[in-house]
Amino acid sequence: MFNIRRISTSRWWHKKKSWILFSILLFLIFVRITKGSIYKDFYYFISKPFWPGHSQKDLLLKSFNQEYLIKLNLLKKDNIRLREILNLQESSNSDSILAAVISRKTGSWWRQIILNKGSKDGVEIGSIVMGPGGLLGRVESTSFFTSTVILLTSPESKVGVWMDRIQISGLLIGSGDDSPNLILYSKDAEIKVGDFVSSSPASTLLPPNVPIGIVQSIEKPFQAKKTAKISLLAKPQAIDWVQIFNLKI
């Protein structure tokens, strides 16, 4: 009669390394689900001593004055159109939030900025972000202390825009470089270099008539479409302070 007995019972759950690997995996899943908010909040604290100084605010106000002059002209024209068209989206500048840029990725494929105001300050997903000159992008995600903004130059960004001079709508697509592309779905649209591009008066995602950019170069029509490169008025690579506007839809 043989007594069969296992001398050692080594299983994977007896190994300390397996549990370490499992806990790392759990942590990564947590990071993934929370969209990296733990990292962003940690970055908020360690980058705090290096945030831009308050003197930038004066520069910001000067730039906003120039921007308002352009906006005023646009609003006059828009007012006439509003007599004919109803149900345009309202936007209010009274509830803006001033925020500093604490992380800036304006090159390569990832074009985003992280701001030092988050959900605790009332920033919501979908809020628009403006810098001196015009629109920068939209808030894509928020953590308790920070908010991440997807820039107009990001390959994921697509917004409807309005060409005021020729009274035509187009689509602004970020392409991973500093100048996003404007697509006009009309081969005969007479755009010129220097034409002004703003947000569409009928947009539901953006407030009407927000300055965006100027036509930099025009390409040859292709498949009944006309494309142009747009030079943005607000330069995300140089801006330290921005304003966040929560939309009222």
Added chain:
Amino acid sequence: MNKFFTKKISIICLIFIPIIFLWHPNWLGFLGVQPYWPLFWLLPWSMLNGSINGLIFGFFLGLILDSITVDNSFTQIPGLLLCGIWFGRIKIHGDFLVGHFRYGLICSLGSFLCGTLYFMQILVKNFSDSTFLLFIPSIKNIFAEVFLTGFLAPLICSKLLKLFRFSRVKSIKINF
């Protein structure tokens, strides 16, 4: 405490990669593009611990970096997975100069692979809109990244390799 840091130095370095990725210092950029930071950690780690570890930690790195970027449609995981496997098959070279040159070349190729895979995802996503041609000029991002990654790799990878070797005996080594 000091012993703990010595043992876990490679994992501590891994935790700081997303912070450097977010930091994005302008003075270190070329055409507004930064080096591809995760490869600087992944190369020495995979060379010391093999392809399987490279694959696992390539996946971990991809997960973290995808979490902190807002592009929901595209992922960095495939590039980092492939680099992890490939780097694990590379042996450490004895010659000082050749070894350093190899880090630069390998990281450049790795960065090219990751950049191309990411770019292909953008093209495929926009293929149906026939707007994918608009993205062709942004191919310069790949080349700027390849140049910078290859330029800095000999310096950073050799230091990290020394550091990881030093703490290797007591560090986490996962064998399957």
